[in-house]
Every structure is written in structure tokens, then in C-alpha cells.
Amino acid sequence: MKKESFDLVIIGAGPAGESAAMNAKKHGLSVAVVDLRKNVGGNCTHKGTIPSKTLRHSVHSMMKFNRNPMFRNISDPTLLTFRQVMETAEDVIKKQVNMRARFYSRNDVPIFHGLASFQDNHHILVDGGQDEQTILHADKIIIATGTRPYQPADVDFTHPRVFDSDKILTLNETPKRIIIYGAGVIGCEYASIFNGLGCKVDLVNPGDKLLSYMDAEISDALSYHLRSLGVLIRHNESFLSLEPNDDKVVLNLESGKLLKADIFLWANGRAGNTEKLNLAAAGLTANKRGQLDVDELYRTTTPNIYAVGDVIGPPALASASYDQGRCASSQIVDKAHPLLIEDIPTGIYTIPEISSVGKTESELTAAKIPYEIGKAYFKDTARAKITGEDAGMLKLLFHRETLELLGIHCFGDQAAEILHIGQAIMAQEGKGNTIEYFATHTFNYPTMAEAYRVAALNGLNRL
Numbered sequence: 111m112k113k114e115s116f117d118l119v120i121i122g123a124g125p126a127g128e129s130a131a132m133n134a135k136k137h138g139l140s141v142a143v144v145d146l147r148k149n150v151g152g153n154c155t156h157k158g159t160i161p162s163k164t165l166r167h168s169v170h171s172m173m174k175f176n177r178n179p180m181f182r183n184i185s186d187p188t189l190l191t192f193r194q195v196m197e198t199a200e201d202v203i204k205k206q207v208n209m210r211a212r213f214y215s216r217n218d219v220p221i222f223h224g225l226a227s228f229q230d231n232h233h234i235l236v237d238g239g240q241d242e243q244t245i246l247h248a249d250k251i252i253i254a255t256g257t258r259p260y261q262p263a264d265v266d267f268t269h270p271r272v273f274d275s276d277k278i279l280t281l282n283e284t285p286k287r288i289i290i291y292g293a294g295v296i297g298c299e300y301a302s303i304f305n306g307l308g309c310k311v312d313l314v315n316p317g318d319k320l321l322s323y324m325d326a327e328i329s330d331a332l333s334y335h336l337r338s339l340g341v342l343i344r345h346n347e348s349f350l351s352l353e354p355n356d357d358k359v360v361l362n363l364e365s366g367k368l369l370k371a372d373i374f375l376w377a378n379g380r381a382g383n384t385e386k387l388n389l390a391a392a393g394l395t396a397n398k399r400g401q402l403d404v405d406e407l408y409r410t411t412t413p414n415i416y417a418v419g420d421v422i423g424p425p426a427l428a429s430a431s432y433d434q435g436r437c438a439s440s441q442i443v444d445k446a447h448p449l450l451i452e453d454i455p456t457g458i459y460t461i462p463e464i465s466s467v468g469k470t471e472s473e474l475t476a477a478k479i480p481y482e483i484g485k486a487y488f489k490d491t492a493r494a495k496i497t498g499e500d501a502g503m504l505k506l507l508f509h510r511e512t513l514e515l516l517g518i519h520c521f522g523d524q525a526a527e528i529l530h531i532g533q534a535i536m537a538q539e540g541k542g543n544t545i546e547y548f549a550t551h552t553f554n555y556p557t558m559a560e561a562y563r564v565a566a567l568n569g570l571n572r573l
């Protein structure tokens with residue numbers, strides 16, 4: 111059996127593992143990465159963020175084409191199939207893998223392909239199959255193994271009409287009707303994608319609101335727009351059983367309702383990839399969702415082992431995973447790094463898109479912070495009229511005495527980009543963070559950024 115030794119071994123080549131590896135290497139450590147997959151990029155590139163965002167982009171482009179009368183000079187409205195949009199996604203995945211693989215080779219970080227498991231807290235066995243086994247000795251170890259869709263035992267995911275968010279990428283035919291169970295981020299994003307492909311979508315939500323952690327007005331706006339596009343949302347419904355047949359699936363709900371569709375997508379929760387790591391050998395245990403507990407420096411309870419990314423639980427975002435990986439390896443190379451755990455923005459790629467950072471109205475009300483609201487409706491900006499994307503709103507929440515920006519909530523086309531303008535101001539210290547910035551600086555015209563000026567003036571006029 112081969113044996114090699116490194117300062118740092120990272121398990122998982124997703125966003126968290128990649129950024130941890132690059133950062134440690136740049137600071138002079140010898141680093142190796144282990145991943146089950148032949149290709150780097152993690153679930154983010156192969157199953158999660160990249161395919162879903164590419165699918166969403168293609169579907170959204172097609173919707174714009176179908177909606178804009180100018181394009182009728184070229185062709186009648188048309189629909190793409192799931193396979194067609196998936197081909198574009200596969201192409202993007204390939205390009206991402208090539209780019210990311212170059213990061214590893216240029217920085218001289220070897221990748222060991224195979225299943226990693228602990229032998230003790232300094233030794234990892236990499237099982238590459240076919241007698242290819244390697245033992246890696248490491249001074250420090252970072253676990254960045256991510257998550258996979260949680261699969262309840264009573265749902266048969268081997269049935270061709272039953273999918274989770276990984277398997278859905280293998281779908282060959284566009285269904286006429288789909289039931290999506292779970293209305294978290296994945297459920298809502300796929301509801302938008304399938305709705306855009308012309309499918310009838312039943313979005314079944316075990317909760318009483320879509321994305322209830324969002325600002326209530328934004329959550330309501332999402333429900334309104336999804337419904338107006340034809341998505342049937344059913345709140346407060348719980349899964350009872352699923353009967354997959356040759357020609358359809360039947361979902362039985364605890365309320366006694368029975369829903370029928372061509373396919374069923376389970377989008378309710380994820381589980382940490384820890385069960386094959388032999389954690390006990392390293393003195394570690396995972397919680398019942400397979401996640402690991404860490405302190406604010408991403409240290410597990412075993413002193414030389416760190417954990418980052420989705421495997422440590424919320425916020426479970428690619429964006430945060432990149433930062434967590436860098437933070438953890440900065441601790442290892444003894445370069446203190448800002449912790450980057452406050453005010454993580456959310457970008458939710460429904461159609462229309464949602465993005466927010468900072469406090470919601472209900473959080474500010476509960477904390478008895480005297481805030482005021484400034485709003486800009488996209489329909490009142492020239493840019494939105496030009497692009498035809500005029501459904502949406504930018505809402506700024508600010509302290510009515512100090513004018514400090516406390517929360518930014520945006521709904522509509524490009525919301526995830528628009529948000530970062532305000533985030534930059536919100537992150538300023540002391541008097542640098544003021545809503546007045548938007549009223550006293552000139553914005554390019556016509557832009558969506560101009561919505562900040564409109565919202566700031568709207569808010570200041572309320573004082």
C-alpha cells in the first residue's frame with residue numbers, strides 16, 4: 111500500500127475544500143485533496159449550484175424570448191425540453207471542471223481519487239477501488255465532504271418517476287406535470303425551472319410560508335409571482351405516502367389530499383456526507399443529520415481536525431463554503447482571517463430572483479430598533495422598462511436616527527447582483543454606513559443600481 115505525508119489533507123474538492131487547499135498552499139504548506147469523484151468541483155459543480163443555475167438561466171432566457179413581441183419577427187413562442195437545457199448545463203459543468211482542475215495542477219496540489227476514511231486522527235485511508243489504496247498521513251485535516259439529498263426510507267428513489275435534486279439532472283423527458291415536495295430553496299428554484307419549461311407544477315410546502323426566514327414581504331411577493339406564473343402552491347401539507355406507477359405518481363398527503371403527476375421531486379432536506387468517514391477512529395461523531403459541530407474557528411472536538419462547508423450545517427451555501435475553507439486554513443497557517451460569518455447574503459434563483467442581507471422587518475421589530483423603510487419598485491426605473499423585467503422591488507431598512515442601513519431585501523431580475531451595491535455600504539464602519547450615500551452620489555442612468563437612489567429618497571422622505 112502506498113503511503114504519503116502532507117502538512118494538510120483535505121477531504122472533499124467542492125468550494126470549501128478547494129479554497130482551503132489553495133489558501134494553505136499559497137502559505138507554503140504541503141497539501142493534498144481527496145475526493146470520491148474523478149472530477150473536481152464537488153456537488154456544487156456537478157449536482158447543485160452550477161447545473162441548477164445554468165438550467166435556470168436557459169429557462170429564463172427562453173421565457174424572455176417568448177414574452178418579448180420583438181422576437182415574434184424571428185419565430186413564434188417556443189419551448190425547450192429539459193434535455194436541451196441540460197445539455198447547456200453539462201457544457202458549463204465541463205468548463206468549470208477544467209478551470210478548477212487547472213487551479214489544483216498550477217498550484218501543485220495532488221488529488222487522490224477515492225473514498226476517504228479515518229484510521230486515526232492523523233491517518234486517512236483513500237480507497238480508490240481495484241486494489242488502489244493509499245494511506246495519507248497529515249498533520250492537520252479539514253473535512254469538507256458536503257451533503258447529499260436526504261432520502262426518507264419510505265420513498266422509492268430507484269423508481270424512474272421518483273427523483274431527488276441529484277437524480278433530476280438525469281431526467282430525459284420533460285414531464286407535463288410535476289409534484290415538488292419541499293418548498294425550501296431547492297423546491298422553489300426547481301418550481302420556477304419546471305414552470306418555465308411549460309410544466310404544471312404542484313409545489314407542496316410542509317410549512318405555512320415560502321422561505322419563511324426571508325422578509326415577509328419578499329416571501330409574499332415570491333408566492334404571488336409563482337402563482338401568477340401558474341405554480342400551484344399548497345402550504346401546511348405533510349407527506350403521507352407515495353405510489354409510483356408505470357404511468358404516473360400519486361402523492362397522498364396527511365390532509366387526505368391525493369395529487370397525481372408524471373414525476374415526483376423530493377426536495378425536503380439534505381444529509382451530511384459523514385457516514386463513510388469512520389469518524390469514530392478520529393474521535394468524532396456527527397449529529398442525526400450527519401453534520402459535524404465546529405467552533406467559531408471551524409475546529410472540531412479533535413484538535414488537529416477542522417470541518418467546513420455544508421457538512422457543518424447552515425448556511426450551506428457555496429458562497430459561505432469558499433469563505434469557511436479559507437478561514438479554516440488561515441487558522442492552520444497561523445494567519446488570522448476575518449471570520450466572515452456575519453451578514454451572509456442570500457441569493458435565491460427563483461424566477462424572479464430574490465436576494466437579501468441583514469435584518470428583516472420582523473427581526474428589527476422584535477429587537478425594538480426604530481427603523482424606517484425606503485422602497486423602489488422596478489417598474490419605476492427606466493432600466494427595467496428597457497429590459498422588460500419590471501416586476502420587482504428593492505427595500506432598504508435603515509435606522510431612523512442614525513440612517514444606518516440595517517437590511518436590504520430585493521426581489522426581481524438581477525436581485526442577487528443588485529444587492530451587493532448596498533452590501534458594500536452596509537459593511538462600512540460608523541458613519542460610512544448611511545443611506546444618505548445613495549442620495550448624495552450620482553448613479554449611471556439607466557441602471558438597476560439607480561433603484562438605490564429611488565429607495566433612499568423614498569425612505570428619507572418618510573422621516
Ligand SMILES: Cc1cc2nc3c(=O)[nH]c(=O)nc-3n(C[C@H](O)[C@H](O)[C@H](O)COP(=O)(O)OP(=O)(O)OC[C@H]3O[C@@H](n4cnc5c(N)ncnc54)[C@H](O)[C@@H]3O)c2cc1C
Pocket residue numbers: 121122123124125126127144145146147151152153154155157158159160162163224225226227254255256257275296383386387418419420421426427428429430431457459
Ligand atoms: C440544487 C442545489 C442548488 C444550489 N444552489 C446554490 C446557489 O445558487 N448558491 C449557493 O451559494 N449555494 C447553492 N447550493 C449549495 C452549494 O452547492 C453548497 O453550499 C456547496 O456545494 C457546498 O460546498 P462544499 O465544499 O461544502 O461541498 P460539496 O460541494 O458538497 O463537495 C463535497 C465533495 O466531497 C466529496 N466527498 C464526500 N464524502 C467523501 C469521502 N468520504 N471521501 C472522499 N470524498 C468525499 C464529494 O464527492 C464532493 O465532491 C445549492 C445546492 C443544491 C443542492
Ligand SMILES: NC(=O)c1ccc[n+]([C@@H]2O[C@H](COP(=O)([O-])OP(=O)(O)OC[C@H]3O[C@@H](n4cnc5c(N)ncnc54)[C@H](O)[C@@H]3O)[C@@H](O)[C@H]2O)c1
Pocket residue numbers: 260292293294295296297299377378379380381399424425426427456457458459
Ligand atoms: N440559491 C441558493 O443559494 C441555493 C439554492 C439551492 C439550495 N441551496 C442550499 O441548499 C440547502 C438545501 O436546500 P433545501 O431546499 O433542500 O432545504 P432547506 O434547508 O430549505 O430545508 C427544507 C426542509 O427540509 C428539512 N430538512 C433538512 N434536512 C433534513 C434531514 N436530514 N432530515 C429531515 N428533514 C430535513 C428542513 O428542516 C426544512 O423543513 C439549503 O441550505 C440552501 O442554502 C441554496
